[in-house]
Amino acid sequence: MNKKIIEIKNLTKIFSGFKALNGINLEVEKGEIVGLLGPNGAGKTTTLKILMGLLKPTEGSIKIMGEKIKKQLPTWLKNKIGVVFEESNLYLRLNAIDNLKLFAGINNVNQSKIKELLAEYHLEAAAKREIRTFSKGMKKRLMICRSLIAEPEILILDEATGGLDPISAEIIQQKVLALKKQGKTVILSTHYLEEAAHLCDRVAFINQGQVIAVDKPAAFKKGLKAKFLELNLTNENNLEKIIDDLNN
Numbered sequence: 001m002n003k004k005i006i007e008i009k010n011l012t013k014i015f016s017g018f019k020a021l022n023g024i025n026l027e028v029e030k031g032e033i034v035g036l037l038g039p040n041g042a043g044k045t046t047t048l049k050i051l052m053g054l055l056k057p058t059e060g061s062i063k064i065m066g067e068k069i070k071k072q073l074p075t076w077l078k079n080k081i082g083v084v085f086e087e088s089n090l091y092l093r094l095n096a097i098d099n100l101k102l103f104a105g106i107n108n109v110n111q112s113k114i115k116e117l118l119a120e121y122h123l124e125a126a127a128k129r130e131i132r133t134f135s136k137g138m139k140k141r142l143m144i145c146r147s148l149i150a151e152p153e154i155l156i157l158d159e160a161t162g163g164l165d166p167i168s169a170e171i172i173q174q175k176v177l178a179l180k181k182q183g184k185t186v187i188l189s190t191h192y193l194e195e196a197a198h199l200c201d202r203v204a205f206i207n208q209g210q211v212i213a214v215d216k217p218a219a220f221k222k223g224l225k226a227k228f229l230e231l232n233l234t235n236e237n238n239l240e241k242i243i244d245d246l247n248n
């Protein structure tokens with residue numbers, strides 16, 4: 001049986017002449033947590049947006065659960081993928097329950113899980129408060145609730161813990177690990193090697209629109225402790241440029 005749930009081949013994205021992605025290759029297996037790690041502007045969000053069906057690639061191909069994605073995600077696949085964006089796209093004037101109900105309605109999925117999710121994510125007491133009164137951490141937790149309503153197989157988290165205090169970040173990290181235990185596949189982006197090491201089975205190190213190394217996080221951490229980093233490069237053509245970028 002093919003265990004690959006996401007297959008990204010030679011993904012390229014050009015924005016008005018600027019090559020944001022330059023041939024991303026990555027495979028994710030069912031049940032894995034894979035992290036995209038890299039500096040600002042590396043191409044993490046662009047890659048995830050293409051996976052979410054929000055952006056069309058210039059070149060390359062994506063298969064999710066065996067389905068080749070042509071333009072937008074097909075309807076059957078939409079509910080199999082839960083997404084948490086970098087920015088909040090919640091309705092600030094609505095309360096938490098109404099936000100989740102609205103989302104469930106738009107996506108034609110059952111509302112039965114809403115109460116359970118709010119309790120699980122410690123938002124029960126705030127369920128009837130308008131989102132504009134929520135802290136960043138509460139908004140992120142609600143966004144995760146929203147992404148789980150349809151009981152997706154795959155979670156895409158774009159900087160789920162970005163800008164959060166360590167305790168709020170830890171709550172979300174624990175939830176991500178719990179989702180893995182339920183058999184979900186998670187692909188996430190982060191700036192933090194520590195976070196990637198804590199959560200991920202494998203980390204893809206992205207720089208300037210390319211995956212320059214994919215490995216278990218321990219391999220990256222070991223390299224850092226030893227004051228040198230051993231990278232198994234997926235493409236050696238740009239070796240000098242990669243060394244320059246890392247030096248910078």
Ligand SMILES: Nc1ncnc2c1ncn2[C@@H]1O[C@H](COP(=O)(O)OP(=O)(O)OP(=O)(O)O)[C@@H](O)[C@H]1O
Nearest residue numbers: 015016018020038039040041042043044045046047
């Ligand atoms: N809509 C757009 N139009 C033009 N350029 C864009 C657009 N979206 C992204 N870019 C550019 O593509 C590059 C990759 O951006 P992307 O948001 O994917 O990076 P990132 O790795 O997620 O960065 P960060 O960690 O800061 O979120 C950046 O140089 C960015 O300015």
